[in-house]
Amino acid sequence: MNQMLSAKVLEYRGKTLDFSPENPAEAKIPADELHEHLQKPSTARTKRLKERCRWKHASAGEFVEKGVRAGIERMRYITEAHKASIGQPEVIRRALGLANVLNKSTLVLQPDECIVGYHAEDPNQFPLYPELSSMGVQDFLMSDYAPQPAEEAAEIHKYWMPYSLQAKCQPYFDPTDLRRMYQFSSMEAPPFVSGYNSIVPPYETVLQDGLLARIKLAESHIADAQKAMSAFPWDGTKGLDYIEKIDNWKAMIIACKAVISWARRQGRLCKIVAEHFETNPKRQAELLEIADICHRVPAEPCKGLKDAFQAKFFTFLICHAIERYASGYAQKEDSLLWPYYKASVIDKSFQPMDHMEVVELVEMERLKVSEHGAGKSRGYREIFPGANDLFILTVGGTNADGSDACTDMTDAILEGAKRIRTPEPSIVFRYSKKNREKTLHWVFECIRDGLGYPSIKNDDIGTNQMLEYSQYSITGNGATNEEAHSWACVLCMSPGVTGRRKTQKTRSEGGGALFPAKILEVALNDGYDWSYADMQLGPNTGGIETLKTFDDVLEAFRKQYRYALQMCLSTKDVSRYFEIRCMQMPFVSAIDDGCMELGMDANALSEQPNGWQNPVTTIVAANSLVAIKKLVFDDKKYTLEQLNDALMANWEGFDEMRADFRKAPKWGNDDPYADEIITSFYEDIIGGEMRKITNYSGGPVLPVGQAVGAYMEVGSRTGPTPDGRFGGEAADDGGISPYMGTDKKGPTAVLRSVAKVQKNQKANLLNQRLSVPIMRSKHGFDIWHSYMNTWFDLNIDHVQFNVVSTEELRAAQREPEKHHDLIVRVSGYSARFVDIPTYGQNTIIARQEQDFGAEDLEFLDVDI
Amino acid sequence: MDAKKNVQNQPHVEEGTSKPCRTCKWQTPDPIDPLRGQCTANRHPLGGVWKRWLRNVESLTCSRHEEGKLSFREHV
Ligand code: SF4
Numbered sequence: 008m009n010q011m012l013s014a015k016v017l018e019y020r021g022k023t024l025d026f027s028p029e030n031p032a033e034a035k036i037p038a039d040e041l042h043e044h045l046q047k048p049s050t051a052r053t054k055r056l057k058e059r060c061r062w063k064h065a066s067a068g069e070f071v072e073k074g075v076r077a078g079i080e081r082m083r084y085i086t087e088a089h090k091a092s093i094g095q096p097e098v099i100r101r102a103l104g105l106a107n108v109l110n111k112s113t114l115v116l117q118p119d120e121c122i123v124g125y126h127a128e129d130p131n132q133f134p135l136y137p138e139l140s141s142m143g144v145q146d147f148l149m150s151d152y153a154p155q156p157a158e159e160a161a162e163i164h165k166y167w168m169p170y171s172l173q174a175k176c177q178p179y180f181d182p183t184d185l186r187r188m189y190q191f192s193s194m195e196a197p198p199f200v201s202g203y204n205s206i207v208p209p210y211e212t213v214l215q216d217g218l219l220a221r222i223k224l225a226e227s228h229i230a231d232a233q234k235a236m237s238a239f240p241w242d243g244t245k246g247l248d249y250i251e252k253i254d255n256w257k258a259m260i261i262a263c264k265a266v267i268s269w270a271r272r273q274g275r276l277c278k279i280v281a282e283h284f285e286t287n288p289k290r291q292a293e294l295l296e297i298a299d300i301c302h303r304v305p306a307e308p309c310k311g312l313k314d315a316f317q318a319k320f321f322t323f324l325i326c327h328a329i330e331r332y333a334s335g336y337a338q339k340e341d342s343l344l345w346p347y348y349k350a351s352v353i354d355k356s357f358q359p360m361d362h363m364e365v366v367e368l369v370e371m372e373r374l375k376v377s378e379h380g381a382g383k384s385r386g387y388r389e390i391f392p393g394a395n396d397l398f399i400l401t402v403g404g405t406n407a408d409g410s411d412a413c414t415d416m417t418d419a420i421l422e423g424a425k426r427i428r429t430p431e432p433s434i435v436f437r438y439s440k441k442n443r444e445k446t447l448h449w450v451f452e453c454i455r456d457g458l459g460y461p462s463i464k465n466d467d468i469g470t471n472q473m474l475e476y477s478q479y480s481i482t483g484n485g486a487t488n489e490e491a492h493s494w495a496c497v498l499c500m501s502p503g504v505t506g507r508r509k510t511q512k513t514r515s516e517g518g519g520a521l522f523p524a525k526i527l528e529v530a531l532n533d534g535y536d537w538s539y540a541d542m543q544l545g546p547n548t549g550g551i552e553t554l555k556t557f558d559d560v561l562e563a564f565r566k567q568y569r570y571a572l573q574m575c576l577s578t579k580d581v582s583r584y585f586e587i588r589c590m591q592m593p594f595v596s597a598i599d600d601g602c603m604e605l606g607m608d609a610n611a612l613s614e615q616p617n618g619w620q621n622p623v624t625t626i627v628a629a630n631s632l633v634a635i636k637k638l639v640f641d642d643k644k645y646t647l648e649q650l651n652d653a654l655m656a657n658w659e660g661f662d663e664m665r666a667d668f669r670k671a672p673k674w675g676n677d678d679p680y681a682d683e684i685i686t687s688f689y690e691d692i693i694g695g696e697m698r699k700i701t702n703y704s705g706g707p708v709l710p711v712g713q714a715v716g717a718y719m720e721v722g723s724r725t726g727p728t729p730d731g732r733f734g735g736e737a738a739d740d741g742g743i744s745p746y747m748g749t750d751k752k753g754p755t756a757v758l759r760s761v762a763k764v765q766k767n768q769k770a771n772l773l774n775q776r777l778s779v780p781i782m783r784s785k786h787g788f789d790i791w792h793s794y795m796n797t798w799f800d801l802n803i804d805h806v807q808f809n810v811v812s813t814e815e816l817r818a819a820q821r822e823p824e825k826h827h828d829l830i831v832r833v834s835g836y837s838a839r840f841v842d843i844p845t846y847g848q849n850t851i852i853a854r855q856e857q858d859f860g861a862e863d864l865e866f867l868d869v870d871i
Numbered sequence: 872m873d874a875k876k877n878v879q880n881q882p883h884v885e886e887g888t889s890k891p892c893r894t895c896k897w898q899t900p901d902p903i904d905p906l907r908g909q910c911t912a913n914r915h916p917l918g919g920v921w922k923r924w925l926r927n928v929e930s931l932t933c934s935r936h937e938e939g940k941l942s943f944r945e946h947v
Contacts, residue, residue, distance in 0.1 A: 067946030068899060146905040189903040190924065196903045386902030389947070540924040657915065720902070723911075723922045723947045735913065735921025846919050846947045 026784040039818035042829040046428040053370040063380040063395040065388035078127035079154040081134035084108040102258035102593040106265035126328035133380025137167040140202035143384030175585040192724040193525040197578030206333040207510035208326040217307040218263040225256040252606025259597035274301030311358030315347035336398035341417040348416040369423025393838025401495035404437025413446035421449035436461035455782040459832025462807035469502040479706035499835020500713040500770040508601040509615040515583035517619040524624035530563040538726025586610040616706025626739035629685040630730035634671035669731030675745025677756040694767025709769035712742020714834040743771035747853040754857040762801035776809040793867040879934040893928040896939035
C-alpha cells in the first residue's frame with residue numbers, strides 16, 4: 008500500500024514544483040483510503056443523522072439498501088378523490104386529489120431532525136403515481152418493491168388504466184414507433200410512458216409572500232372575474248374565458264389551503280411529541296420551535312433562516328413528490344436564502360444564529376434530500392446508478408445587475424457539503440471572473456475532496472442563453488436582462504430561469520434523450536438493430552452496400568437521427584397537451600405569478616421557452632465517423648463491407664483491423680483531422696437538425712449533451728462500433744467528453760478540442776479526472792484556478808472533475824464495506840462508488856487521469 | 872459466459888419451457904415494458920455485459936438458464 012502522495016516534482020519556469028500534500032498530516036494516510044478520512048460533520052447531531060441516513064440508492068433497476076419499497080397511501084388517496092369527484096372540472100379534481108392526500112396521509116417525524124416533512128407513510132418508502140404511466144406502476148407491482156396490500160395496489164392500477172397520461176397519449180402514435188422508443192437504445196421512451204419529469208418550482212413566492220397571501224390573490228381574481236362576467240354588455244368572445252380561469256383559481260385555493268393545513272398538522276405532531284413523549288428538554292424546546300415554524304410557514308412569509316429552510320422543503324415535497332413526481336432540486340439556493348441569512352446571522356432580527364449554525368442547517372438539508380425516495384420507473388433506476396434521483400442545486404454566478412452573486416450563504420452551502428460528504432444533492436457553481444476568491448476556495452475544496460461537485464457552468468453562456476430563448480416567448484414576456492441572471496440548472500446541465508414566474512414546469516418543455524451511437528449502428532444496417540433487440544429500429548435508409556461516399560454515411564445517419572428527433576419531440580409535446588388537460592398542478596400554478604395573474608395552469612403557461620433534448624453517446628458516433636472517413640474513404644485501407652464483417656463478428660478474427668480503427672484519430676487530443684469532422688457533426692447535424700424543431704413554447708430545441716448513467720445502459724445495448732469499441736462496452740460518459748482513456752495529450756488538449764464546438768448547442772457535459780497529488784498539493788488551487796480561467800476564456804460551457812486515485816477505486820471494489828464514503832462523479836451526478844455496478848465502476852477507473860505537464864501550465868499561464 | 876454463440880446458448884423460443892428467461896438469474900426486466908426482459912449473460916471480450924432484449928420472458932430460454940437472482944453489481 009502506497010502512502011497517499013508519492014513525492015512528485017515538476018520543473019516549471021525555472022522553479023521546482025513539489026506536489027507533496029498541502030496538509031502534511033495527509034502524508035500518513037494510505038492512498039487507497041483517503042476518502043474515508045475527509046468527512047467532518049459540523050456537529051455530533053449531523054454525524055448521527057448521517058450514520059442513520061435512510062439512503063434510497065438504485066442501481067441496475069434495484070434498490071441497493073434493504074427494506075426500501077413503494078408506499079400505498081398517495082395512490083390510495085388520489086384514487087379515492089378521483090372517484091369521489093366525477094363530474095367536477097378536471098383541475099378541481101386534481102386539487103381535491105392533492106388535498107385528500109395531504110389531509111389523510113400519515114406523517115413522519117424522525118429523531119434529531121430540524122427540517123421536517125416526508126412524502127410517504129414510512130421513511131423507507133416513496134409514493135407512486137398511477138395517473139402517469141401504467142407501465143411504470145405495473146413494473147413496481149411485479150417487483151420486490153410493490154406497495155402493500157398488493158391486491159389494493161393492483162386494483163388502483165387497473166382503475167387508472169383508461170385515465171392515465173399514458174392511456175390518453177398513446178392512441179396518437181403508431182405502436183411500431185412506440186415499441187422502438189421503449190427499447191431505450193436509440194431513443195428515450197416518451198414521458199407519458201416513462202413518467203419521468205422535472206420542474207423548477209417558483210420557491211420565491213412561497214418564501215416572500217406565504218400561501219395565505221396567494222389565497223387572497225386568487226380570491227380577488229375570482230371576484231374580479233365574476234364582476235367582469237356580470238358587466239353589461241356581455242361579450243361571449245371574452246367572457247367565456249373566465250370559466251377556465253375561475254376553475255384554475257378555485258383549484259389554487261383548494262391546493263394552498265391543503266398545504267397550509269398539512270404543514271400545521273406536521274407542527275401539531277411536533278408539539279404532541281414534545282409535550283407527551285420527548286424527555287430531553289433541549290429536544291423538547293427544539294420540537295416546540297419546529298411546531299411554531301410549521302404553523303407559520305408556508306402560510307406566512309418567512310422571517311428567518313429556519314423558516315426559509317422549512318418552507319422550501321415543504322414546497323419541494325409538494326412540487327416534486329406529492330402533487331406530481333418530478334426529479335431535480337432546481338433552485339439558485341444561495342440567492343434564495345441570502346435575505347434570510349442576513350436576517351438571522353447578520354441583523355439577528357429573527358431566529359438569530361451564527362455562521363456555523365447555518366452550516367449545520369445545510370448539512371441537515373442535504374441529509375433530508377439524501378433520504379428522499381423517488382417512485383420513478385425502472386429505466387430511471389437503471390440510468391442513474393448509485394443515485395436515488397437527480398438532485399442538483401445551483402450557486403454562485405452573478406446578480407441581476409451583473410455583480411458577483413457569491414455570499415456567505417454560498418460559502419455555507421459549500422462548506423456544509425464538504426463537511427457532511429453526501430452524494431446528493433449535487434451542486435452547480437456558475438463560474439464568473441467576478442466571483443470572489445474566498446468562495447472559489449470553497450468550490451476547490453469540495454472538488455479536491457473528490458465529491459465530484461460543484462460541477463462548473465459558464466455564467467456568461469447560461470445568462471446569454473436565457474436572453475436568446477426569451478426572444479421566442481409566445482407571450483412576449485420572456486426573461487428580462489435582469490431575470491436572465493437568475494438561472495439555475497433544471498437538472499444536471501441545462502440552465503432555466505428561477506424566480507417568481509417564467510420557470511420550467513414540466514419536462515415536456517426540456518429533457519429526454521436520444522442516443523447517436525445506436526443511431527449510427529442502425530444507420531449502417533438499413534435501420535435494423537441486430538445487436539440488442541433484433542428488430543427494425545428506424546426507417547429503411549439502405550444497407551451498407553448502398554453507402555458509396557462519406558457523405559452517404561452522414562446522410563444515412565442524418566435520416567435516422569431526424570426520425571429519432573421527430574419521435575422524441577412530438578411525443579413530448581403530445582404529453583404536454585394532455586398534461587394541460589388532465590395532469591394540472593394547481594399548487595405549482597398558485598405559486599407562479601404568471602399563472603396567478605392569468606388564471607392559467609402551470610403546464611399550459613409558457614412565458615420563457617427552454618426546449619432541449621439530450622444526445623448521449625455522441626462521441627462514440629463521432630469517433631466512429633472519423634475512423635470510417637480515414638480508413639475507408641481517405642486511406643482506402645478497408646471497404647465498408649469489410650468493416651461490416653468485422654463489426655458483425657464483434658471484431659473477433661479482425662484484431663489488426665480493430666487496432667487500426669482504435670488508432671484512428673480520436674476526440675479530445677486537439678487533432679485537426681478528428682476535430683474538424685466532429686465539430687461539424689455537433690454543429691451541423693446534432694445541433695443543426697435539432698434546432699429546426701419548434702416546441703410547444705415556440706422556441707427552438709437545442710442539444711444538452713449529458714450522459715447520466717445512460718452511457719452504460721446504452722453501451723450495453725449497442726453493438727460494436729467503428730471506433731474499435733466492442734459490442735456492449737460502455738459509451739462516452741459526458742456530452743462532449745473524450746471517450747474514456749483516449750484523451751492522451753493532456754488536459755489542455757482536451758480544452759482546445761472542446762472549445763471548437765460552439766454553434767447550435769445548449770449545454771455539453773465535460774468530465775475530467777485530475778491528479779490527486781497535484782490537486783492536494785499547495786499548488787492545487789493556483790493550477791485549478793488558472794485552468795478555470797482558461798476554460799472560461801475558451802467559452803466552454805461546462806466542466807466537472809473526479810479527483811480520486813485508481814488505487815482507492817480498486818480497493819473499494821475488493822472491500823466495498825470499508826469504502827462507504829468514497830464518492831465519484833458518474834456523469835451529471837455523484838454517487839457512492841460502492842453503490843454502482845461493477846460495469847459502471849470500471850468505466851470510472853478507465854477514465855484518463857490527467858496530469859499537468861510544464862507545457863500545460865504554460866498554456867494555462869499558471870503564476871506560481 | 873464466454874461460450875461460443877449458437878442457437879442453443881442464445882435466447883430462442885421454446886413454448887411451454889420449464890426454464891423460461893423469467894426465472895433465470897441473468898434476466899432483468901425491460902426498462903420500460905415490464906412484460907419484456909433483458910438478458911445480461913453475454914460478455915464482450917473485456918468482460919462487460921452485452922445485453923440482449925427478451926421479447927417474451929415466458930417462452931424464451933437458452934442452455935445457459937440458471938435459477939436465481941443476481942446482485943445489482945452483476946448487472947448494468
Ligand atoms: S435463459 Fe438464457 S437467454 Fe434467458 S435470461 Fe437466461 S441466459 Fe439469458
